[in-house]
Amino acid sequence: IMKLTNEMYKRVIVSIETLGNDTRLCDVRPYYEYIDGNKTDKILGYAYVIICPGLLYSKVDVKIPGSQLLTPDSYGHIVQFANMHVSIYPTYSRETHTITAVNLRATADDVTDIGG
Numbered sequence: 001i002m003k004l005t006n007e008m009y010k011r012v013i014v015s016i017e018t019l020g021n022d023t024r025l026c027d028v029r030p031y032y033e034y035i036d037g038n039k040t041d042k043i044l045g046y047a048y049v050i051i052c053p054g055l056l057y058s059k060v061d062v063k064i065p066g067s068q069l070l071t072p073d074s075y076g077h078i079v080q081f082a083n084m085h086v087s088i089y090p091t092y093s094r095e096t097h098t099i100t101a102v103n104l105r106a107t108a109d110d111v112t113d114i115g116g
Helices: none
Strands: 024-033 036-053 058-065 078-082 085-093 098-107 110-115
Touching: 024 078, 036 110, 058 110
Parallel strands: 058 098
Antiparallel strands: 024 036, 036 058, 078 110, 085 098
16 A cells, blocks of 8 residues: 655546546536635636536536636536546544545536537
């Protein structure tokens, strides 16, 4: 077993095939800029929440900077992302100083409603 350090986590890239075929959009919500840990009113982009058949139908947020590209009319539709990048990051317990979960982080440059 290889133990990953903080620096090594940043280098792990997850194959988008892990998410499964026919990912469907279920929500769109803005994400905001934070300054010194405080949320501002400035919207940096939108998170497109997809349901992933390859992950037992778990939901994953895919962040795309800029203006909103899809609306609620696309909910339930199959979507496709351009230049999607999926990586992992840990969640730590401050009390025990251990990793309590490994999470997915996804970004893309664009999203298209395929339909269906």
